[in-house]
Amino acid sequence: MSYEIFKINEELKEFMPQEIVDLEEKATWGNPKRGVMDLPYAKELVEEHSLCAGCPESAAFRYILASLPNPEETIIVNSTGCTSLVFPHIALHTVHSLFGNQNAIASGIKRTLEWRFPDKVKDVVVLAGDGATVDIGLDCTLQSFFRQEKITTICFDNEVYANTGGQESGMTVKGQVFKMAPKGKQFDKVPMWQLAIDSGCHYVVRMTVSSPKKVEKVIKQAIYVAREVGPTYIHLYTPCILEIGLNADQGLWEMRQTDKERFKFFEYMTDEAKEVIKRKKEEGLI
Amino acid sequence: MQETQQVQYNRAGQRVVSPDYLLFEAPREKQFMTGSEVVKEAVKRASVDASVSYPITPQSEAAHLIGELWVEGYVGVYFRGESEFGVMSEVAGCAMAGGRTITTTSGPGTLRAMENFPMWAGSRLPLQLVLMARGVNSPLTIQPDNLEISFLLDTGCMVWHAENAQELFEMILAGFVVAEQPDVHVPVITAIDGFFISHTREAVMLPPDDIALPPYDPYKAPMPPIDMEMAPGRFLRDPYVMKSNYISYASHTSWQFEVRSAIERSRPYAKHYLRGLIEEFGNPEAEVVLIASGTAGAQAKEAAIILSEDEGVPTRVIRLKTIRPFPGEEILQALRNAKYVFVPEFNVIGWLEREVRRVLYGKTDVPIVGSPRVAGGMTMPPEVIVKEVLKTLGKEAKHVI
Numbered sequence: 299m300s301y302e303i304f305k306i307n308e309e310l311k312e313f314m315p316q317e318i319v320d321l322e323e324k325a326t327w328g329n330p331k332r333g334v335m336d337l338p339y340a341k342e343l344v345e346e347h348s349l350c351a352g353c354p355e356s357a358a359f360r361y362i363l364a365s366l367p368n369p370e371e372t373i374i375v376n377s378t379g380c381t382s383l384v385f386p387h388i389a390l391h392t393v394h395s396l397f398g399n400q401n402a403i404a405s406g407i408k409r410t411l412e413w414r415f416p417d418k419v420k421d422v423v424v425l426a427g428d429g430a431t432v433d434i435g436l437d438c439t440l441q442s443f444f445r446q447e448k449i450t451t452i453c454f455d456n457e458v459y460a461n462t463g464g465q466e467s468g469m470t471v472k473g474q475v476f477k478m479a480p481k482g483k484q485f486d487k488v489p490m491w492q493l494a495i496d497s498g499c500h501y502v503v504r505m506t507v508s509s510p511k512k513v514e515k516v517i518k519q520a521i522y523v524a525r526e527v528g529p530t531y532i533h534l535y536t537p538c539i540l541e542i543g544l545n546a547d548q549g550l551w552e553m554r555q556t557d558k559e560r561f562k563f564f565e566y567m568t569d570e571a572k573e574v575i576k577r578k579k580e581e582g583l584i
Numbered sequence: 585m586q587e588t589q590q591v592q593y594n595r596a597g598q599r600v601v602s603p604d605y606l607l608f609e610a611p612r613e614k615q616f617m618t619g620s621e622v623v624k625e626a627v628k629r630a631s632v633d634a635s636v637s638y639p640i641t642p643q644s645e646a647a648h649l650i651g652e653l654w655v656e657g658y659v660g661v662y663f664r665g666e667s668e669f670g671v672m673s674e675v676a677g678c679a680m681a682g683g684r685t686i687t688t689t690s691g692p693g694t695l696r697a698m699e700n701f702p703m704w705a706g707s708r709l710p711l712q713l714v715l716m717a718r719g720v721n722s723p724l725t726i727q728p729d730n731l732e733i734s735f736l737l738d739t740g741c742m743v744w745h746a747e748n749a750q751e752l753f754e755m756i757l758a759g760f761v762v763a764e765q766p767d768v769h770v771p772v773i774t775a776i777d778g779f780f781i782s783h784t785r786e787a788v789m790l791p792p793d794d795i796a797l798p799p800y801d802p803y804k805a806p807m808p809p810i811d812m813e814m815a816p817g818r819f820l821r822d823p824y825v826m827k828s829n830y831i832s833y834a835s836h837t838s839w840q841f842e843v844r845s846a847i848e849r850s851r852p853y854a855k856h857y858l859r860g861l862i863e864e865f866g867n868p869e870a871e872v873v874l875i876a877s878g879t880a881g882a883q884a885k886e887a888a889i890i891l892s893e894d895e896g897v898p899t900r901v902i903r904l905k906t907i908r909p910f911p912g913e914e915i916l917q918a919l920r921n922a923k924y925v926f927v928p929e930f931n932v933i934g935w936l937e938r939e940v941r942r943v944l945y946g947k948t949d950v951p952i953v954g955s956p957r958v959a960g961g962m963t964m965p966p967e968v969i970v971k972e973v974l975k976t977l978g979k980e981a982k983h984v985i
């Protein structure tokens with residue numbers, strides 16, 4: 299339907315909350331070149347958030363939503379966790395159903411939309427925590443990669459089960475003491491980006507969200523490749539400042555530290571992905 | 585000038601007809617087929633958009649056959665999922681995206697998928713699950729047993745129970761029609777007793793296969809489909825977990841009541857398309873009443889004939905077609921002059937007896953006997969029911985046993 303759906307009936311406009319009116323008048327629709335540079339000027343697609351003050355996940359949300367090339371045709375699937383509290387504030391169709399089934403839900407949605415709208419491009423993007431993506435949902439995550447579902451999966455890795463109060467997850471680093479790991483974690487951080495490559499993803503990135511422009515580029519590339527080729531996976535470090543004892547203004551600092559070590563920028567792409575990215579660059583879309 | 589009527593076709597090229605025409609008026613032809621094959625015939629005439637499958641006996645064959653329909657162009661989306669948990673989420677995705685969706689499972693598959701069913705109902709998805717009941721693992725069994733139906737009764741899904749392949753055919757078609765009513769819009773589980781129905785061949789009467797149900801219109805749904813074709817709905821923007829306050833608690837409570845009310849609102853539709861929520865069989869004056877559903881209903885009918893004709897004990901049957909909604913009023917009315925109620929079942933816990941007791945409590949003093957019960961693959965010959973009735977009545981068997 300496109301962004302026409304955000305047009306408000308003129309007769310009702312005076313009764314609408316300002317944020318809804320702004321969505322029609324000030325958001326960036328119909329412009330695949332939109333990006334993080336719009337952030338200070340355009341109406342954002344996330345209205346507010348209910349994360350802790352300074353939580354890097356909130357920055358990640360804003361960058362990702364500002365970078366979607368086709369928001370008017372984008373469906374976002376999420377899972378349970380700190381992030382799930384943000385989805386109700388997103389001005390797009392989002393789904394929360396269960397904890398860990400996000401890639402299964404997304405598979406059903408993507409395939410059915412392809413069947414119902416053969417002449418349209420509808421992007422399906424999964425956004426979930428590390429517990430959801432790598433622990434409880436690993437089966438659904440990897441199986442969607444094996445099946446070559448044309449969806450983009452983004453993992454918010456805060457290296458902990460944050461929403462349930464700070465328990466060890468598969469993404470916690472070895473030795474870290476958390477709840478349920480009172481002697482420190484006994485095994486290594488799961489190399490999820492490598493599993494994604496081995497499981498058939500065509501574009502895989504591991505990074506922190508310390509650099510908005512870089513996040514924009516990666517999100518666009520991942521979505522364009524998923525559209526045409528197959529599954530893509532982005533693994534983002536979004537530290538849980540609450541559980542590692544940092545202040546609200548220290549998230550960026552923490553990410554910059556890890557930029558140089560375990561979250562050093564890593565990018566993988568298949569030849570088919572390269573071709574898409576090259577073409578999109580030539581078209582001026584990346 | 586005479587008005588020309590617009591003939592419509594679905595994406596498979598079948599002529600679209602009204603549910604009433606398809607179910608009640610279209611000419612029918614006799615076929616001899618298994619319950620699994622009947623699933624294929626029903627899905628073929630249901631303008632289905634999507635199906636996802638996973639192997640488990642005894643439902644696998646039905647799922648294979650839906651796959652054939654996909655190859656033949658009658659179903660839009662079809663694939664094998666990774667597990668029943670995955671599959672029930674995948675079909676949820678298909679339904680959320682606005683597709684008419686069906687899947688099938690059995691026993692351990694149902695339990696593996698369990699977390700999904702209340703989510704389907706709470707998301708108001710008019711999904712259909714054809715449940716071919718089998719035992720659950722305590723220990724491993726693949727035999728007929730319908731214990732699992734008990735676990736599904738409080739998920740917020742409608743639960744119907746077919747007696748034979750013919751009724752399964754009607755229920756699959758009616759299931760979509762009822763589940764998709766805007767004032768209902770909750771999932772429907774059409775259950776059969778596995779093997780007895782799925783794997784045995786019987787005569788069924790089928791309408792032609794070049795006609796089909798009208799396609800699903802997701803824009804009539806009480807919840808917007810997840811397709812970015814209409815403005816995001818309020819529900820998407822305000823889940824109850826977001827606010828820890830009394831409004832949130834109250835709205836979550838009322839949402840749960842609303843899902844149950846939606847099942848109640850399905851009554852008139854189910855009554856119409858299933859020709860009643862119950863079937864009464866036998867001499868209406870008989871004082872011995874057998875209440876049963878599924879294949880136990882068929883066995884009860886045989887037993888009622890033996891009891892009435894050979895043993896001199898006039899007996900009748902109240903067979904339930906729907907378990908959710910539960911036809912409590914209908915049962916109460918049908919009981920009339922009953923002196924004894926027996927509830928034969930294919931499971932050890934007696935979920936139907938429990939349901940019957942619940943609705944009859946305080947309304948009648950007729951003794952309710954939760955027996956006989958067979959499970960784990962045992963059959964229930966009518967003689968077992970006859971014996972139980974005669975024993976309770978303190979009578980000697982004159983004939984068969």
Ligand SMILES: Cc1ncc(C[n+]2csc(CCOP(=O)(O)OP(=O)(O)O)c2C)c(N)n1
Pocket residue numbers: 378379380381397426427428429430431454456458459460461462467
């Ligand atoms: C089946 C199930 N098991 C457990 C939970 C409890 N639970 C809710 S959120 C959560 C933690 C989520 O962790 P993660 O995915 O890493 O997201 P985060 O909160 O860290 O952002 C857990 C364990 C649940 N909701 N459902």
Ligand code: SF4
Pocket residue numbers: 348349350353354355380456460461537538539540541
């Ligand atoms: S608990 Fe951690 S991950 Fe969750 S909102 Fe707070 S800082 Fe962010």
Ligand SMILES: [Mg+2]
Pocket residue numbers: 427428429454455456457458459460467
């Ligand atoms: Mg986490």
